[in-house]
Amino acid sequence: MRDPVTVRLRVNGVECQGRCEPRKLLVDFLREDLGLTGTHVGCEHGICGACTILFNGEAARSCIMLAVQADGAEILTVEGLMQNGKLHPLQEAFREHHGLQCGFCTPGMLITALDLLQTNPSPTEGEIREGISAVLCRCTGYHGILKAVEAAARTMREA
Amino acid sequence: MSLIGAPVRRVEDARFLTGRGRYVADMTLSRMLHVAFLRSPYAHARIVSIDTRRARELPGVAACVTGDELAPCARPIRAESKMAGYRATEFPALARGKVRFAGEAVAAVLAESRYAAEDALEAIDVRYETLPVIATPEAAMAGDATLVHEAAGSNVLLSRAFVQGDAEAAIARAPVVVGGRFRFHRHAGVTLENRACLADWDAGARELTLWSSTQVPGLLRETLAELLDLPAHRLRVVAPDVGGGFGVKSALYPEEVAVCALARLAGRPAKWVGDRREDLLTSTQAWDETIEAELAVHADGTISALRARVVADVGAYSIHPWTASIEVIQVISFLPGPYRVPHYRGEGWGVATNKAPMGPYRGVGRPVSTFVTEALMDRAARRLGIDPVELRLRNLLRPDELPYRSPSGVVWDSGSFVESLERARDVAEYERVRAEQRRGRDAGRYVGIGVACYVELTGVGSAIPASPGAAINTGTEGATIRVDPGGTVTASFGLACHGQGHETTLAQVVAEELGAQLENVRVIHGDTAAGPAGTGTYASRSAVIGGGAAMLAARALREKALAIAAHLLEVAAGDLTLADGRASVRGAPDRTLTLREIARAAYAGAKRLPKGMEPGLEATRFYDPYFGTASNATHVAVVEVDPETCAVVVRRFVVVEDCGRIINPLIVEGQAIGGTAQGIGAALLEEIVYGDDGQLLTGSLLDYLVPTAAEVPAIEVVHLERPSPTTLGGFKGVGEGGTIGAPAAVANAIADALAPLGVEISELPVTPERLFRLISPGGRPLR
Ligand code: FES
Ligand code: FES
Secondary structure: OOOOEEEEEEEOOEEEEEEEOOOOEHHHHHHHHOOOOOOOOOOOOOOOOOOEEEEOOEEEEHHHOEHHHHOOOEEEOHHHOOEOOEOOHHHHHHHHOOOOOOOOOHHHHHHHHHHHHHHOOOOOHHHHHHHHOOOOOOOOOOHHHHHHHHHHHHHHHHO | OOOOOOOOOOOOHHHHHOOOOOEHHHOOOOOOEEEEEEEOOOOOEEEEEEEOHHHHOOOOEEEEEEHHHHHHHOOOEEOOEOOOOOOOOEEOOOOOOEEOOOOOEEEEEEEOOHHHHHHHHOOOEEEEEEOOOOOOHHHHHOOOOOOOOHHHOOOEEEEEEEEEOOHHHHHHHOOEEEEEEEEEEEEEOOOOOOOEEEEEEEOOOOEEEEEEOOOOHHHHHHHHHHHHOOOHHHEEEEOOEOOOOOOOOOOOOHHHHHHHHHHHHHOOOEEEEOOHHHHHHHOOEEEEEEEEEEEEEOOOOOEEEEEEEEEEEEEOOOOOOOOOOHHHHHHHHHOOOOEOOOEEEEEEEEEEOOOOOEOOOOOOOHHHHHHHHHHHHHHHHHHHOOOHHHHHHHHEOOHHHOOEEOOOOOEEOOOOHHHHHHHHHHHOOHHHHHHHHHHHHHOOOEEEEEEEEEEEEEOOOOOOOOOOOEOOOOOOEEEEEEEOOOOOEEEEEOOOOOOOOHHHHHHHHHHHHHOOOHHHEEEEOOEOOOOOOOOOOOOOOHHHHHHHHHHHHHHHHHHHHHHHHHHHHOOOHHHEEEEOOEEEEOOEEEEEEEHHHHHHHHHHOHHHOOOOOOOOOEEEEEEOOOOOEEEEEEEEEEEEEOOOOOOEEEEEEEEEEEOEOOOOHHHHHHHHHHHHHHHHHHHHOOOOOEOOOOOEOOOOOOOOOOOOOOOOOOEEEEEOOOOOOOOHHHEOOOOOHHHHHHHHHHHHHHHHHOHHHOOOOOEEOOOHHHHHHHHOOOOOOOO
């Protein structure tokens, strides 16, 4: 164990800071120190994608990063998707197309889909499959998720 | 339009989509301690000594507890069964004396953080004396085998047979007999949320609350009360949001017992959140069976007999309440499938080894039985030169033969077996694929089409236990529905939900039957303090049994609401309708009362109620479907095998399913597709592998492959919706079916693709390596 260090970062547009051990995982810092439990832990070894966040604008797995590495970073978690009490088009589309069952993969899936649509606003079905293959969903068979991402892409292009 | 059958968008989604779901790991109580378990590195070893002194002294560590120290506070889990010849085993919360599988917990640390708790694990000194490892059922059954449980007296924990007619004689006489030795390897459920639990002991009130990621809060409460020596009414079990179950979370786990006892010992809340390695090491696993089977058919393709011997590797412990019998007995129960099988003999053995315990997983037994029977059907078809669809049509039970008592004694109340096969054949464009297959073969391409038909007992009532011989009642569920004084409706259930959308579907049933507005109905589940007595959600039972209970309670309330409205409006109750939250007089649409007004009167007491009527507007009803009802489906897979890389691509997948009357088509489709995706994973990718030393070789998601969006094909689902004649509401269960049909359909499609090479698929999953060995036994690629 080492003495705690201070980590300062911007999460969902808000300046945050906390003190934690240098070895603390970013996902644990978000969940425990900042109380943002929307980001989930499914494997802690970088495979399942449940812990995916946007890290300085790009999708990253918060279970294989340390909180100290995020010092000074800009982070978006699922809690930051809703704006002014309105669901993000991706959130709307997941609901409309039954893109979730148990909901455990959903935060990582939403953030991963957001990352995909930011870089590729008009993905083909194959590109969506490949994009979201970074996150495991055990419940849905991905069908509703694919439809949701397609629909959200349309909405976001038109917006 | 009826709310039952409407594609209502799920009410639970809002919290999950915004990160406001509340899973056990998300919960924090003040003064809460974190639990980490020290797990055995050996598969079979005697515990010589455990020294926790160094660990206890580390900063942040509150306690460090061994099995012997915990034993006075928690009895071992004992998986009892009424089955003749079954040998019960005891599963302690923390190992005592010896460990029986790699990963079994031997000590627990309670600390201020999980990090500190895990640090302390490294400071515990355990001395083990290793024992011979029983790595296979064959080794376990050898005459001089070391016993996994000395007290059981044998490694064979159970055996059972179902016999109808004389299969031996029929096989001896039959013109065509096909057979094989089949192997379905070990499988992990891999819920995306790992198991987790949090216990809080209130020493003043002598009350314990357990929040657990479980499918069966009601069942846990009753059993934990006994193991912890607490009266059940002082014990509350809550399943908050649960991130997937699939059967894996339907047993009582030692960690749940341990965490309760630890919280009581420490006098502080204790939380354990399993990590993925712990999940793969210790959660119940599935299948792992070897099946020797023969199918005898007449020259016209009709079945004369089926015979099977099934040996199951049940791992190190029999689990409560399902016992080690659940998989293998279901396999021999359901091998005859939806077919007419005059002569049948199915024998099964459950054998203990030094591996994680086997338990129920989506489909339970039937993915295996369907794989075997459907493979044999295709082999018979090939031998006779009859098209496999045609052969099935000649053997499937027709509606006029139902109800039908299967050779193992299961009653199929109804079914659309023939219809679903014909429909699947048409939707999948069977003939067109066959033509494409012929053209492809000329060009060196290997396309195959595989069919699998199954029937599944769902919504099992009290006539038979959900697991044969299990020492608990699984046939009933209740619903408590209250029209709140303000006119909204709260409906609580003993069921628990882990993705099925009960908060939506059960609300649809309640709203429709009661005549309330859907948005005014709230469903509560998964909390033993909130709902009527019940066990939980498993075995495709909730829509049938919970839905039935909801109908009964809602109808009782509706009747009472109408009686109150009739009294207030001074009309006969028979002249009133109640729909959409409003009672109206037939023919006089302006004379109405809202449910809110009726509720107000109901709670106002005698002065506003008919003479002698009890105040209040609340009802509890229980439902028992007695036998249960049959769901069925046909799965069709079209695959292409790349002979060079041995990769299998599923090009098309069609499911024609009949789950009776549909409550919500979106959710039914989601269940069917999700289950099918798991079945495809089971057919092609997923395998738990142990070394000869009993070490788990697939302890991460890098090694245990769960299908991603890149591997799961588009799955087309067609609903037949033939209501069950025997259940209230006509509902049949749909949660598991997808996983039952898919492995068989994919295996048959691969065998069909490779038929010119004489390849048969007898082993699942069909990994590229296995396929390579099948295609080129000499180790040379095909071209
Ligand atoms: S928890 Fe980070 S990838 Fe699984
Ligand atoms: S919704 Fe359960 S894992 Fe995706």
